[in-house]
Amino acid sequence: MHKTIDLPILYFGTPVVLISTLNEDGSTNIAPSSSIWWLGKSCMIGLDGSSKTTANLKRTHECVLNLASANMVEFVDRIANTTGSKTIPLHKRTLGYRYVHNKAKEAQLTTQPAIKVNPPRITECQIQLEATVDKIHAFSDAPIPMFAFELKIQNSHIEECLLTGDKKQYVDPDKWHPLIMSFRKFYTTNDYIHSSRLEKAPVETYRIKNSNSITGKIFNKIIRRLYKKYSL
Numbered sequence: 001m002h003k004t005i006d007l008p009i010l011y012f013g014t015p016v017v018l019i020s021t022l023n024e025d026g027s028t029n030i031a032p033s034s035s036i037w038w039l040g041k042s043c044m045i046g047l048d049g050s051s052k053t054t055a056n057l058k059r060t061h062e063c064v065l066n067l068a069s070a071n072m073v074e075f076v077d078r079i080a081n082t083t084g085s086k087t088i089p090l091h092k093r094t095l096g097y098r099y100v101h102n103k104a105k106e107a108q109l110t111t112q113p114a115i116k117v118n119p120p121r122i123t124e125c126q127i128q129l130e131a132t133v134d135k136i137h138a139f140s141d142a143p144i145p146m147f148a149f150e151l152k153i154q155n156s157h158i159e160e161c162l163l164t165g166d167k168k169q170y171v172d173p174d175k176w177h178p179l180i181m182s183f184r185k186f187y188t189t190n191d192y193i194h195s196s197r198l199e200k201a202p203v204e205t206y207r208i209k210n211s212n213s214i215t216g217k218i219f220n221k222i223i224r225r226l227y228k229k230y231s232l
């Protein structure tokens with residue numbers, strides 16, 4: 001029998017990402033976040049309006065999404081209740097948050113330069129995605145402003161041992177185990193439980209045509225025209 005209740009938390013299994021952004025003085029800020037979902041080569045991340053990462057993203061429009069693996073749980077947890085904002089907002093003070101200027105050092109993580117964006121990558125993260133901000137949406141009417149940042153992935157760096165395929169161009173989900181947050185506890189993906197019908201189509205059908213090439217431009221033009229009826 002189901003009980004009807006008011007759940008305080010709905011996060012039931014979302015991947016943990018360490019977002020690196022640049023502060024005003026050029027130093028790096030790192031923030032763990034788990035409100036993230038994907039649509040093609042774009043993704044949406046949800047952030048508290050008072051966080052340093054939000055301020056940095058609004059100002060610089062770029063970041064690196066460093067996807068945390070299961071074996072990085074201790075690094076992530078070390079900076080769980082920290083903020084790069086010198087002024088700690090009331091709700092974070094109540095939760096025991098403290099200001100940390102150098103979160104990479106606090107977490108015992110190291111950084112390396114990115115290629116297309118200015119914030120650095122976190123070396124220990126096996127998957128690092130350079131991203132730029134496409135759009136910023138005010139997310140809800142909650143008392144604390146929340147924002148959904150629509151990000152476009154510009155560059156992907158994957159640890160070679162995770163790759164599969166003839167040309168080593170895909171991530172093997174049996175080799176990479178993301179850190180997952182579920183109802184405030186950390187989990188990972190270890191149990192392959194069933195094949196998926198989505199797997200039947202060649203993975204290349206998921207690759208969006210490169211719109212910079214002539215074929216890509218023609219392809220995208222045709223697709224846009226065909227699918228116009230589904231637009232808002």
Ligand SMILES: Cc1cc2nc3c(=O)[nH]c(=O)nc-3n(C[C@H](O)[C@H](O)[C@H](O)COP(=O)(O)O)c2cc1C
Pocket residue numbers: 016029030031032033034035036046047048050051052053054076077079080081082083084085181
């Ligand atoms: C595992 C984990 C997941 C988190 N997910 C989110 C999230 O999705 N959105 C968010 O705003 N804060 C999230 N937080 C809290 C942020 O890390 C926190 O707001 C932090 O102060 C952000 O750092 P900053 O102020 O330096 O940007 C999460 C924290 C942890 C440890």
